[in-house]
């Protein structure tokens with residue numbers, strides 16, 4: 001059994017976690033920075049990087065203390081090395097490198113998207129490769145055939161905005177502040193999903209790609225028209241995103257050779273998204289898996305778990321200490 005320390009700092013959540021190879025989360029902590037960014041209506045990279053510097057060392061101390069461990073008890077240190085806001089990524093990766101060097105432990109430089117992609121296997125031990133993954137976060141919207149650790153086939157991506165970005169922009173239009181996803185979901189619960197006519201971009205296209213920019217503009221026009229109640233706009237917007245997810249994922253199911261459908265990333269915390277994709281999986285005889293909400297949004301347990309998976313996948317001795325922080329990966 002090995003214990004991995006995970007560090008996450010690629011966007012506006014600072015997080016640390018200890019996870020072992022038996023899927024036990026020994027301790028974890030996430031500090032969101034929404035209050036620091038909400039006055040600006042979105043994440044300010046410079047503020048995020050400075051906040052990670054302030055918060056991360058204490059979180060590392062806290063997770064070690066909560067698990068009654070010292071850094072010497074840890075077998076490896078997994079840190080997000082990208083993609084993300086590069087200032088923040090540097091803070092987490094450099095912290096990981098410093099700890100690895102000081103404690104004489106291997107460093108595992110984790111791709112944040114791989115963290116999301118493998119996170120369902122932390123929560124669901126029965127989930128085997130290969131599976132079809134809808135990865136919908138603030139920065140990405142992709143359909144991936146996950147064949148194994150480090151073995152991914154991308155079937156689709158967004159040609160403009162990410163799904164979470166669309167939620168955040170719709171929230172801004174509705175005056176709901178940042179982050180938008182949870183606020184839109186809450187307001188949508190009180191509205192009618194068919195009240196506002198909104199487009200379903202890409203539906204009918206033979207390739208399973210996504211597009212959300214047109215939907216964003218349509219929400220903007222609906223709000224500006226003053227004809228609709230905010231809760232109806234929220235509900236109709238959410239339904240449009242769900243309809244796109246279901247239609248696009250259906251095409252991908254036909255193209256992929258998998259037994260399970262999995263949803264991950266921040267937008268997978270949305271109950272309507274979860275229910276609709278579960279139904280789609282059932283219609284195609286696929287098993288369905290979605291991590292609990294806290295594991296969908298950014299956290300360090302998924303980074304530690306990606307470290308576990310890579311550690312366990314062969315003769316992995318660790319990544320070099322000069323591994324760069326990457327904005328794009």
Ligand code: KG4
Nearest residue numbers: 137138139164180181182266267270297298
């Ligand atoms: O995965 P994540 O925490 O960070 C990134 O890697 O981007 O995803 C954050 C995104 C944000 O855009 C947020 O608005 C969205 O996920 N989100 C949601 C919900 N919770 C978070 N979108 C819809 N419904 C939610 N309940």
Ligand code: ZN
Nearest residue numbers: 116137297298
């Ligand atoms: Zn993320």
